[in-house]
Amino acid sequence: MGYERRNGKDPHYERIEELSLEAAHTTHIFPEDTDETVTFTAGVANNAWLAWTEIVDNNAVTFSSKVAACQAHISAVIAEEVDTINKSYVYEIAYGDDKTIVSRARFASSAANRGNPIQETRVRAAHIPAGETVYYRMKCETGGATADVSIRYHCH
Numbered sequence: 350m351g352y353e354r355r356n357g358k359d360p361h362y363e364r365i366e367e368l369s370l371e372a373a374h375t376t377h378i379f380p381e382d383t384d385e386t387v388t389f390t391a392g393v394a395n396n397a398w399l400a401w402t403e404i405v406d407n408n409a410v411t412f413s414s415k416v417a418a419c420q421a422h423i424s425a426v427i428a429e430e431v432d433t434i435n436k437s438y439v440y441e442i443a444y445g446d447d448k449t450i451v452s453r454a455r456f457a458s459s460a461a462n463r464g465n466p467i468q469e470t471r472v473r474a475a476h477i478p479a480g481e482t483v484y485y486r487m488k489c490e491t492g493g494a495t496a497d498v499s500i501r502y503h504c505h
Contacts, residue, residue: 379500380406391489401484413482419504421477431458433494444481451475
């Protein structure tokens with residue numbers, strides 16, 4: 350990739366290789382098919398978090414299963430459709446029993462986009478270790494609101 354390791358002793362080699370991977374990698378998307386959805390739901394009360402919930406598509410396929418064998422990196426979350434307009438949403442994505450947060454984002458819907466925000470949140474998150482369960486939680490100005498999302502990710 351245009352960078353030579355000098356006698357195997359350059360202390361920056363591994364970091365440069367990691368940066369190269371971030372610049373060029375195979376991107377995956379979850380869910381994979383056009384008739385599949387992932388729905389994030391806000392807590393019941395206005396501006397209240399839903400409890401941490403594993404990320405699962407409408408066919409009961411977990412995002413965790415897609416990244417079980419690799420160290421994963423989420424590169425984007427795309428809000429595709431919401432059920433409540435003219436409101437702001439906030440979500441977090443985390444992994445493991447301790448809910449180590451790798452991503453936080455906020456997006457808004459409006460009457461102009463008729464509940465279809467199509468907003469991409471680019472993520473520069475920490476990596477998710479192989480084999481971890483991946484969770485989300487969300488809140489909205491309106492309790493119980495939902496957002497259909499898709500997740501772009503790659504493996505290391």
